């Protein structure tokens with residue numbers, strides 16, 4: 001029945017396929033109840049549960065407990081009629097996890113699963129499919145930009161019916177269940193063939209037939225993009241007589257098949273314009289993280305000058321990095337601002353209008369400048385794409401972005417790497433300018449927010465927590481406001497210091513403790529927060545944002561421009577002394 005049967009695969013009583021009628025003589029799939037012990041560390045972070053693969057493999061029932069906790073959070077009345085979409089970025093342990101999801105979903109009365117072929121489906125594509133087929137939610141197997149392979153990371157994320165990451169109310173519920181779970185329900189003999197496109201139906205004890213539908217990983221998503229962008233104009237740009245040359249690096253992640261089918265096959269870019277397009281379980285041994293450090297190969301190729309436009313994606317295809325000729329770097333905070341300023345180049349927004357713009361708190365104020373100039377509403381949310389979903393559902397938000405290489409719109413409820421690339425290409429097609437010229441003109445018109453982020457990865461957790469606690473104490477001292485700090489020839493006066501708190505304008509929910517902010521009288525900001533996506537130790541992020549509109553200064557090197565603020569941040573926090581780190585692991 002399948003042309004790509006997996007090794008060791010033993011098909012178990014599918015009673016029907018797309019072509020065959022249900023066979024009532026098929027054996028009944030039995031449900032087993034397994035006793036288990038709860039774990040206390042299954043709290044979803046910024047985006048799902050992310051841990052070392054070994055944590056999932058070596059701790060008994062670790063993955064089963066978390067999958068059961070997710071499904072237990074789904075109202076039983078929704079399960080039998082409901083569909084869950086399942087897909088992942090192809091990393092090590094994904095296929096094992098998908099088989100567990102199938103077995104546990106069936107045993108808990110979920111009616112139908114829709115799974116990407118071979119388990120492959122990018123995070124934006126899962127969001128797209130959930131919305132398209134009106135599923136009750138989805139489970140995404142990814143640790144995003146974290147490395148993969150047997151000694152890398154694995155992750156499980158739950159998305160809700162709007163296609164977006166579960167909000168805190170639901171992730172808290174999942175966490176509570178995981179802390180007291182005593183048993184899980186599973187159909188251990190049930191196995192599905194992930195290769196064969198089509199339906200497999202099983203008769204599960206107690207419940208009515210359980211259907212697993214394996215779908216093409218790319219098609220629904222491609223169809224959506226065809227509706228958003230002007231494919232004829234993009235085709236002209238990529239393969240017409242005056243075409244530009246692009247270099248897209250899928251970083252061995254899930255986006256490879258999407259880039260190949262959409263950009264190469266459909267828009268006509270030559271096959272060699274897309275590299276590292278076969279998803280691999282360990283991402284070729286690299287970090288699938290589209291930044292200047294981990295996408296160094298792309299940066300160096302772009303510096304050669306052969307290509308006009310470059311982009312890289314992360315493991316699950318939701319992040320993007322945009323580069324121009326000779327490696328000209330577009331900061332993600334600027335990227336969303338440029339898209340905002342040129343939004344009418346994208347047909348989708350001509351149809352829907354622009355309801356509002358949003359950025360996460362640490363993201364630079366570049367988007368604010370656009371919102372102000374174009375008289376659009378701007379929302380500032382905590383870090384985490386899940387915070388944008390409510391605004392979109394309420395019709396308040398069209399375009400948003402984060403400094404962490406995430407850009408997207410209300411076409412789905414996840415950030416979308418390939419969408420961002422097509423958005424930039426639409427701007428280039430319409431303006432007939434280079435990436436660098438578009439960016440420079442933007443700074444001339446709106447001023448420039450110089451931005452940098454320093455990441456200190458795998459810091460000792462106690463030391464990181466103490467540093468943050470001590471800093472908060474300093475900042476909350478009344479004497480801190482009004483204090484001045486100098487470095488080189490620059491002096492800054494503290495105007496405001498707080499731990500960012502967000503009240504969702506739609507449902508009134510409050511999210512506290514979202515990052516320490518020191519805001520100076522000229523609007524410059526120093527922000528410290530602990531990452532919620534690491535899997536070992538703590539990652540401290542230091543963000544610096546400072547606006548400049550002197551035309552003589554807007555082309556300077558951000559690291560030079562921001563050096564005084566970095567110095568001040570390190571002095572106030574004593575980060576180096578308290579963590580023993582002399583420098584960051586990654587600078588963006």
Ligand code: G16
Pocket residue numbers: 046047143144145314318319360383384385386402404406530531532533534541
């Ligand atoms: C996730 C979230 C993003 C967030 C990023 C970084 O992205 O979806 O909204 O900005 O993590 O979070 P943190 O600073 O806490 O590490 P992804 O691509 O990792 O799923």
